[in-house]
Amino acid sequence: MPQIARTTLALTVASTLAAVAVIAQAAEESDRSDWPNxxxxxxxxxxxxxxxxxxxxxxxxxxxxxxxxxxxxxxxxxxxxxxxxxxxxxxxxxxxxxxxxxxxxxxxxxxxxxxxxxxxxxxxxxTPFSIAALSSSGITSISEIPDGARIGFGPAASTSDTYFPAILETLGVDFERRNGGWSDLGGQLQDGLIDVVAFAAGIPIPAVSQLEVQTDVNIIEFTEEEQQQVIDAFPVSAFTIPASTYSTLDDDARAVSMxxxxxxxxxxxxxxxxxxxxxxxxxxxxxxxxxxxxxxxxxxxxxxxxxxxxxxxxxxxxxxxxxxxxxxxxxx
Structure with missing residues (x-):
């Protein structure tokens, strides 16, 4: 092929590729034109x-x-x-x-x-539904939560606040309901202002991880009977909190989740x-x-x-x- 023809072909290919690139860029910008800023x-x-x-x-x-x-x-x-x-x-x-x-x-x-x-x-x-109390409270099971216990259920209208009170009522627990952010409730638990925190949150829960560094905590699991009773009554399924989740846990803990x-x-x-x-x-x-x-x-x-x-x-x-x-x- 003559040199002039090769040069012309190269210029044509380069021009075509440049045009394709411009079109592709324009299409990309057009696709983003209605995106939020x-x-x-x-x-x-x-x-x-x-x-x-x-x-x-x-x-x-x-x-x-x-x-x-x-x-x-x-x-x-x-x-x-x-x-x-x-x-x-x-x-x-x-x-x-x-x-x-x-x-x-x-x-x-x-x-x-x-x-x-x-x-x-x-x-x-x-989202596991889990329960925590200070080890000094002596509470190691749901059945040991005393009547009138002050329980923190998280922010008002949260998943925890919507479902956990009804779950505990189904399990026969009598309590005073408290609301607040998880960090705040963790502080209240440590200060003795509430007795139990009932969490519905992904694990590890930062507030619990922080709390167990500062004091001894009990992660309270459901018994097999309690777990099944809750599964039958609410849109939840069986869940196991691995022992590796918290330094407090020696064994896997039975729970429910959503x-x-x-x-x-x-x-x-x-x-x-x-x-x-x-x-x-x-x-x-x-x-x-x-x-x-x-x-x-x-x-x-x-x-x-x-x-x-x-x-x-x-x-x-x-x-x-x-x-x-x-x-x-x-x-x-």
Whole structure:
């Protein structure tokens, strides 16, 4: 081939590649044109797993997708459903029990309002329902909790506050109900202002880990009979707290649990939610760096959401990667 022809061909190829690059860049910018400039993740109170997980996840999204973002302290799963439904925040964390209540118009925050503009993204982890008391209290079992005990159930309207009082009432415990952030309740327990803390939070619970460094703590497990009684009465399943979770535990502890999922306002752009899901599901090592409970934040656990519709952006990533979702569980 003559030199002039080769030069002309090279220039043509280079021009074509440059044009393709410009078109690709323009398409990418177009795909992001409707993305939000910043995002907020609704978490829960400081001292709990939601706050650590949600804030870290918000920072991961911000760093990797080039938008500003952060976690917001809230009252937990029930309030997060309301905040995400209304669009006051873009993303949040919730538990399946409160999610079902909110979707059916049974949220204690807004009775009669069906919060149906909330979509699921991906599974987080199971929330164990666990109980702690100071060793000096002498309380080593649920049956030993004295009548009139002052029990902290976490923030008002949280998963713990919604379900744990009813669980303990079912098990015959008589108590005085106290609310507050997990860090605050841990301090009250240490100071003798309350007798027991009933946690519904991912493990290890930061407030408990901090508390057991400073004093002796009893992690109180359910008996087999108590566990089955609660499973029969509430939307929970059997769970075991591994002995390695806390230095206080010598053996695995029997408990019950409820699944958590990340959520998004259903009006968020599909391409934006696709990228969030892709980032979260393809980087589990980085998710575990945020909180070790994210070891369960994997697509294989999709089956534990039978309540909320999946956002189409999330559903697209799952389907592209070989995970099936019932079409009735994809938001239209």
């Amino acid at each position: 910043s995002i907020t993740v609704a978490t829960a109170s400081q001292g709990g797993t939601y706050y650590v997980y949600g804030s870290g996840w918000a920072n991961l999204i911000a760093d990797e997708l080039g938008i500003s973002g952060g976690g917001e302290i809230t009252g937990g799963p029930t309030q997060n459903m309301a905040l995400v439904h209304s669009g006051d925040v873009a993303l949040g964390l919730t538990t399946m029990g409160p999610a079902a209540q909110a979707l059916n118009g049974e949220s204690p925050l807004a009775p009669g309002m069906a919060m149906d503009n909330v979509c699921a993204l991906f599974p987080m982890y199971e 699944w958590n999922f990340t959520i998004a306002n259903c009006d968020l752009p599909e391409s934006f939610v696709y990228e969030i899901t892709k980032l979260s599901m393809e980087n589990n090592d980085r998710m575990r760096d945020i909180h070790r409970s994210a070891a369960n934040s994997v697509p294989e656990n999709l089956e534990y959401n039978t309540v909320l519709p999946f956002h189409p952006g999330a559903a697209r990533w799952y389907e592209e990667n070989g995970y099936e979702i019932d079409p009735s569980l994809i938001h239209e």
